[in-house]
Amino acid sequence: MGARSLHGAWRLLLIVALLAAAILLPLGQKNYFIYVMTSWLIFAIAAMGLNLTLGYAGQISLAQASFMAIGAYTTALMTLAGWHWLASLPVGLAFCFVVGLVLGYPALRVKGHFLAFVTLAFNTLVFLVLRNEEWLTGGTYGLSGMPRPEFGSFSTDKQLPFYYFTLGVTVLAALGLWAIVRSPWGRAFKALRENPIRAESLGVDTRRVTLLAFAIGSAYGGLAGALITPLVQFIDPGSFGLAHSLRILLMVVVGGAGYFFGPFIGAAVVILLPEVLRFTEGYYLIIYSALVIVMLVFVPSGLIGIFGRLREKLWPKRQVRADMAEGARLP
Amino acid sequence: MSQFLQVLLSGLATGAVYALVAIGFTLVWQAAQTVNFAQGEFVMLPAFFVLIGMNWLGLSFWISLLFGLVVSVVLLGLVFKKLIVEPILPHGGITLIIATMALGILLKESAKEFYGAEAQPFPALFPGDPINLFGAAVSLRDLLNLAISLGVVVLLTLFLNRTRTGRCMQATAQNPAVAEILGVDVKRMVLYTFLINAALATLASFLITPVYLAKFSNGETLGLIAFIAAIVGGFNQIRGALVGGLLIGVLDNLTATYVTAQYRAALPLVLLIAIILVRPQGLVGTSEGRAV
Numbered sequence: 001m002g003a004r005s006l007h008g009a010w011r012l013l014l015i016v017a018l019l020a021a022a023i024l025l026p027l028g029q030k031n032y033f034i035y036v037m038t039s040w041l042i043f044a045i046a047a048m049g050l051n052l053t054l055g056y057a058g059q060i061s062l063a064q065a066s067f068m069a070i071g072a073y074t075t076a077l078m079t080l081a082g083w084h085w086l087a088s089l090p091v092g093l094a095f096c097f098v099v100g101l102v103l104g105y106p107a108l109r110v111k112g113h114f115l116a117f118v119t120l121a122f123n124t125l126v127f128l129v130l131r132n133e134e135w136l137t138g139g140t141y142g143l144s145g146m147p148r149p150e151f152g153s154f155s156t157d158k159q160l161p162f163y164y165f166t167l168g169v170t171v172l173a174a175l176g177l178w179a180i181v182r183s184p185w186g187r188a189f190k191a192l193r194e195n196p197i198r199a200e201s202l203g204v205d206t207r208r209v210t211l212l213a214f215a216i217g218s219a220y221g222g223l224a225g226a227l228i229t230p231l232v233q234f235i236d237p238g239s240f241g242l243a244h245s246l247r248i249l250l251m252v253v254v255g256g257a258g259y260f261f262g263p264f265i266g267a268a269v270v271i272l273l274p275e276v277l278r279f280t281e282g283y284y285l286i287i288y289s290a291l292v293i294v295m296l297v298f299v300p301s302g303l304i305g306i307f308g309r310l311r312e313k314l315w316p317k318r319q320v321r322a323d324m325a326e327g328a329r330l331p
Numbered sequence: 332m333s334q335f336l337q338v339l340l341s342g343l344a345t346g347a348v349y350a351l352v353a354i355g356f357t358l359v360w361q362a363a364q365t366v367n368f369a370q371g372e373f374v375m376l377p378a379f380f381v382l383i384g385m386n387w388l389g390l391s392f393w394i395s396l397l398f399g400l401v402v403s404v405v406l407l408g409l410v411f412k413k414l415i416v417e418p419i420l421p422h423g424g425i426t427l428i429i430a431t432m433a434l435g436i437l438l439k440e441s442a443k444e445f446y447g448a449e450a451q452p453f454p455a456l457f458p459g460d461p462i463n464l465f466g467a468a469v470s471l472r473d474l475l476n477l478a479i480s481l482g483v484v485v486l487l488t489l490f491l492n493r494t495r496t497g498r499c500m501q502a503t504a505q506n507p508a509v510a511e512i513l514g515v516d517v518k519r520m521v522l523y524t525f526l527i528n529a530a531l532a533t534l535a536s537f538l539i540t541p542v543y544l545a546k547f548s549n550g551e552t553l554g555l556i557a558f559i560a561a562i563v564g565g566f567n568q569i570r571g572a573l574v575g576g577l578l579i580g581v582l583d584n585l586t587a588t589y590v591t592a593q594y595r596a597a598l599p600l601v602l603l604i605a606i607i608l609v610r611p612q613g614l615v616g617t618s619e620g621r622a623v
Contacts, residue, residue, distance in 0.1 A: 060425050060428070106604070106607060106608055109607075109608060109611065110607055110611055112366075112424055112425060112428075113366040113424065113428060114562070114607055114611060116366070116368075116425075116428060117558055117559075117562060117603060117607065118607055120555070121559075121600040121603050122600075124596065124597075125597055125600050125601070128593075128596060128597050132593045132594065242551075246432055246436070249429065250429070250432075250433065253426075282440075282443070282444045283440075283444055285436055285437075286437060286440045286444060288436075289433040289434070289436040289440065290433075290437055292429075292430070292433040293415060293430050293433050293434060293437070296422070296429065296430045296433070297415075297418045297419055297430075300419070300422040300423070300426050
């Protein structure tokens with residue numbers, strides 16, 4: 001017990017230190033640097049949602065970018081019509097939640113690769129609607145000129161205040177997810193991932209839990225979309241294609257599916273690696289995808305899994321039940 | 332009527348090529364529980380190997396085709412199985428799916444960076460002259476594509492059903508453990524499946540690239556359509572994949588001509604979702620056992 005709470009204290013200390021770094025790091029930096037950090041947070045939110053669906057509940061989804069699209073377009077259309085960002089947010093989230101419920105429905109019937117295809121098809125359908133319904137979405141030209149939100153005297157027009165605003169939202173979103181994962185629901189998600197039959201026989205309503213995992217994960221995608229709109233102030237269907245869903249999926253897997261902080265690491269790798277590998281010019285994606293394959297061969301549990309493996313080697317612990325431990329072994 | 336016949340025949344021709352890709356996809360799924368999300372890129376790439384043979388190595392067109400076939404079968408069959416499928420499959424199906432997605436990006440970007448981002452012309456195997464068939468102008472290429480694809484499917488079916496090796500492959504796909512007990516070299520059979528898949532993708536590449544031009548992004552649509560064809564037909568059947576491929580090819584052409592060109596790409600997707608929800612085993616497939 002003592003060791004456990006000590007572990008918890010170290011963890012809390014680490015989180016506080018990271019948060020302090022997130023607050024202090026952008027001070028005095030160039031706008032571009034702050035922009036990159038903001039988009040890191042936003043993609044981390046989207047990946048957090050997918051981590052709930054994939055890492056905790058074990059349901060693969062290739063549609064996270066389409067939920068970002070739904071959130072982004074809802075926010076864009078409403079703020080352009082003069083509503084405050086805060087008013088458009090619940091609408092976008094609710095919309096994503098409902099669509100996520102509907103998309104989760106096939107997940108009740110099919111699993112694995114079938115679900116991958118359904119969600120993939122859904123992502124492409126959303127893309128087609130955004131491209132073709134010009135009267136609403138502006139077609140291929142997209143929407144532009146969305147205002148950034150103001151809260152009293154706190155204006156987010158400048159890059160740095162917008163970063164802090166995004167950081168605040170991210171912290172709230174992470175706390176929300178923490179609460180979900182720690183709640184009986186969260187335990188039910190993991191039970192579903194580890195052994196659906198046993199979960200059902202123990203009285204877990206697997207139907208409801210599957211749908212919820214999808215809907216909440218989708219709402220997180222919507223939240224990320226609602227933040228992208230004021231950040232970029234220009235959205236078009238091309239920003240929410242299948243390639244982006246794939247990108248978010250890889251964030252979750254690279255960071256470590258089923259680990260709470262996996263999405264932050266995964267998003268950092270995906271967002272920052274192009275900056276680091278800039279000298280390689282066009283070869284960045286080649287290097288990245290090759291690294292992902294190598295990682296999946298040797299450490300399928302992601303980058304956090306590497307630390308976990310090292311820790312196991314250095315300080316062996318007793319075995320933990322799979323639904324109590326962090327990190328998923330994907331089905 | 333003549334327009335309808337024209338649309339139907341060219342749809343069948345494209346559909347037959349889709350079917351080749353879908354059949355390879357199905358075979359690999361059966362033999363090694365591998366859902367290959369890079370299948371589209373497997374069709375995109377062989378055309379580039381041929382172009383490399385012609386333009387970099389200075390080989391003649393037909394020799395380059397052979398070169399492309401050999402390189403593709405080795406890389407997309409043997410190397411794919413040894414380096415990616417074998418080490419990752421024990422980690423789980425979804426992990427492997429994600430790895431093949433990464434592989435798709437890798438192949439696509441490699442073609443783009445190492446050969447070129449622009450669409451490259453690709454020599455036609457047959458002349459594209461239109462010929463008159465019952466009043467419809469049909470291109471000879473379409474007819475030959477259709478004939479070759481169907482011919483290969485028939486040969487493949489004969490191979491699987493009539494030869495000893497083919498039957499061993501089927502046994503491996505149905506129940507590897509029992510097949511092994513009965514003396515089938517399971518590993519070798521699985522390898523054959525990967526080689527056949529690569530060869531089918533290569534053939535599809537050679538047939539379809541003269542129409543689409545060789546472009547690094549060709550795989551995106553091709554792969555998706557092949558998945559859909561495989562699922563529509565039933566994921567576990569060769570004839571299912573054939574029916575699925577032909578159906579998608581024809582439906583795609585009919586929608587584009589008679590209904591809407593804007594939402595042309597949506598029809599196969601809607602079909603896919605409907606089939607998965609209503610009849611997950613596909614139109615002609617048999618249902619697979621599922622735990623929950």
